[in-house]
Amino acid sequence: MPQLNGGGGDDLGANDEMISFKDEGEQEEKISENVSAERDLDDVKSSLVNESESSSDSEPSVSKRRGAPEPVADSESYDKARDYFSEALRRQQDGGFFKSPHYPGYPFLMIPDLTNPYLPNGSLSPSARTYLQMKWPLLDVPGSAGLKDSRTPTPGHLSNKVPVVQHAHHVHPLTPLITYSNEHFSPGTPPSHLSPEILDPKTGIPRTPHPSELSPYYPLSPGAVGSIAHPLGWFMPQQGQHMYSIPPGGFRHPYPALAMNASMSSLVSSRFSPHMVTPPPHSLHQTGIPHPAIVSPAIKQEPSGDNISPTMQAKSPAPHKKEEDKKPHIKKPLNAFMLYMKEMRAKVVAECTLKESAAINQILGRRWHSLSREEQAKYYELARKERQLHSQLYPGWSARDNYGKRKKRKRENKPDSKPEDFSIRSKKQCVQYLPSEKMCDSPASSHGSMLDSPATPSAALASPAAPAATHSEQAQPLSLTTKPEGRVHHRFPLPGKASGSKPPSIPVGTSGSQPTTPILTRPIPFTSLHPSMLSSPSPFHQAALHTHHLFQSQPLSLVTKPTE
DNA sequence: TCACCTTTGAAGATC
DNA sequence: GATCTTCAAAGGTGA
Numbered sequence: 001m002p003q004l005n006g007g008g009g010d011d012l013g014a015n016d017e018m019i020s021f022k023d024e025g026e027q028e029e030k031i032s033e034n035v036s037a038e039r040d041l042d043d044v045k046s047s048l049v050n051e052s053e054s055s056s057d058s059e060p061s062v063s064k065r066r067g068a069p070e071p072v073a074d075s076e077s078y079d080k081a082r083d084y085f086s087e088a089l090r091r092q093q094d095g096g097f098f099k100s101p102h103y104p105g106y107p108f109l110m111i112p113d114l115t116n117p118y119l120p121n122g123s124l125s126p127s128a129r130t131y132l133q134m135k136w137p138l139l140d141v142p143g144s145a146g147l148k149d150s151r152t153p154t155p156g157h158l159s160n161k162v163p164v165v166q167h168a169h170h171v172h173p174l175t176p177l178i179t180y181s182n183e184h185f186s187p188g189t190p191p192s193h194l195s196p197e198i199l200d201p202k203t204g205i206p207r208t209p210h211p212s213e214l215s216p217y218y219p220l221s222p223g224a225v226g227s228i229a230h231p232l233g234w235f236m237p238q239q240g241q242h243m244y245s246i247p248p249g250g251f252r253h254p255y256p257a258l259a260m261n262a263s264m265s266s267l268v269s270s271r272f273s274p275h276m277v278t279p280p281p282h283s284l285h286q287t288g289i290p291h292p293a294i295v296s297p298a299i300k301q302e303p304s305g306d307n308i309s310p311t312m313q314a315k316s317p318a319p320h321k322k323e324e325d326k327k328p329h330i331k332k333p334l335n336a337f338m339l340y341m342k343e344m345r346a347k348v349v350a351e352c353t354l355k356e357s358a359a360i361n362q363i364l365g366r367r368w369h370s371l372s373r374e375e376q377a378k379y380y381e382l383a384r385k386e387r388q389l390h391s392q393l394y395p396g397w398s399a400r401d402n403y404g405k406r407k408k409r410k411r412e413n414k415p416d417s418k419p420e421d422f423s424i425r426s427k428k429q430c431v432q433y434l435p436s437e438k439m440c441d442s443p444a445s446s447h448g449s450m451l452d453s454p455a456t457p458s459a460a461l462a463s464p465a466a467p468a469a470t471h472s473e474q475a476q477p478l479s480l481t482t483k484p485e486g487r488v489h490h491r492f493p494l495p496g497k498a499s500g501s502k503p504p505s506i507p508v509g510t511s512g513s514q515p516t517t518p519i520l521t522r523p524i525p526f527t528s529l530h531p532s533m534l535s536s537p538s539p540f541h542q543a544a545l546h547t548h549h550l551f552q553s554q555p556l557s558l559v560t561k562p563t564e
Numbered sequence: 565t566c567a568c569c570t571t572t573g574a575a576g577a578t579c
Numbered sequence: 580g581a582t583c584t585t586c587a588a589a590g591g592t593g594a
Binding site: 331332333334335337338341342345349354355356357358359360361399400402403404405 | 584585586587588589590591592
């Protein structure tokens with residue numbers, strides 16, 4: 001069982017070149033030998049700081065990078081790093097099974113099979129195992145001592161060396177800053193064994209009848225072939241040397257995996273608030289390297305093509321306020337649900353005919369609740385690491401900094417609005433997502449993802465042994481309701497909230513906390529209910545329903561919009 | 565063009 | 580301390 005609790009795995013970068021997070025003492029003990037990592041971090045930071053300071057002009061920095069023969073910047077690194085880690089963790093927790101998309105030349109992120117250290121060609125991939133062990137102790141990579149292949153160096157030997165595959169067509173120096181978008185993972189030509197013939201006409205995402213076997217993490221855009229970043233890749237020094245050597249038994253073609261992104265190291269220097277410096281063009285970091293968490297609104301609107309040169313940007317006289325608006329801001333780290341959404345969105349989109357994010361999000365919200373505690377725990381853990389990384393990268397950052405980054409919503413008069421006051425919302429009326437959701441009912445259900453089978457967090461989290469909500473629980477109401485007024489948060493007290501400000505390192509069972517007053521009071525006609533919702537609830541669920549007085553009176557609220 | 569929608573969670577703000 | 584507010588992603592929609 002992976003270590004998900006007790007701060008395990010907080011030392012994401014426990015090795016010579018990586019950074020060790022200082023908190024979470026338990027894990028810290030495990031890697032106490034990596035104290036040097038922190039020193040390295042300081043060195044890296046200071047060097048990066050110097051680099052940043054010395055290159056107030058972004059242009060030289062970019063030029064420097066251009067000329068550098070070493071791994072170049074990868075604007076997608078942050079996403080990939082996170083996704084890689086997420087997937088690795090997920091796979092590990094799923095039992096280590098991993099269908100490696102062994103497909104020569106196919107731009108897939110290769111995550112080593114944690115239970116099978118052998119590559120498809122029969123050779124061991126020690127670096128993969130060691131890498132995972134070293135980088136993510138919490139992964140609890142099995143059998144470290146029992147490596148089948150003597151070639152496999154011990155972690156101490158292998159240390160932190162991770163193969164790097166650099167691709168010529170990496171990232172254009174002017175690649176605009178990306179966000180956490182998954183778009184960068186649009187697959188190219190999916191391998192046949194992973195992708196059936198069905199491709200989403202728009203996104204190209206393979207529509208597989210077994211989505212659970214095809215993680216949205218894997219596909220990479222052709223431009224990102226093999227450029228998988230280490231989760232802490234941005235901590236890596238970028239001093240002209242390869243971050244990681246390629247061990248003899250390491251990844252090799254066609255395993256482009258784990259390309260370490262040296263460029264991300266420069267992101268360390270983005271700890272300096274972008275407000276303190278004039279953002280380089282395209283939201284590139286001072287070092288010229290973009291960070292997904294730093295977003296320039298202007299760039300976001302012009303994500304491609306017409307890249308503005310620094311000079312052009314300098315020439316463009318914009319009002320001071322506008323300039324400030326265009327200043328990139330450091331985005332909030334994604335929470336567990338957001339991470340889940342990012343992972344599952346493509347899957348849901350592929351399964352369904354839905355494209356509207358609002359509907360997708362509703363489905364995802366239901367799925368989220370249907371996840372077992374363990375499954376959710378993975379995302380909570382990831383989110384926690386996200387926050388850790390974020391705090392490491394941007395020590396001075398505060399969520400407050402982003403207040404007002406979004407345009408003011410129209411709910412400013414909310415204080416006067418009552419829960420039943422729907423008038424302040426809703427441009428659209430009575431948007432019914434249920435019919436659409438029906439379309440994706442089968443596929444997901446078929447692979448056991450309990451699609452459309454909501455369960456309250458309390459149910460899902462109450463007991464670790466409690467299985468994920470099943471279809472028998474689908475009548476369980478969710479918070480997918482018409483939010484009558486503003487945001488009714490934390491209807492189901494979650495560990496995070498229950499424990500105050502402390503983030504839920506792991507979701508704690510909320511067996512004692514029952515959902516509060518149902519939000520949705522307007523029943524949905526049975527005809528509009530999802531068929532699965534009409535199924536008899538399990539005894540457990542019935543009890544829950546009874547307890548909450550929700551049955552029928554509060555169905556899923558995929559009818560989201562109140563009619564006025 | 566851009567806010568809105570929709571979800572959950574985190575965190576800051578407010579009372 | 581409890582509650583409220585904002586933002587994070589995403590992409591269609593409508594003003």
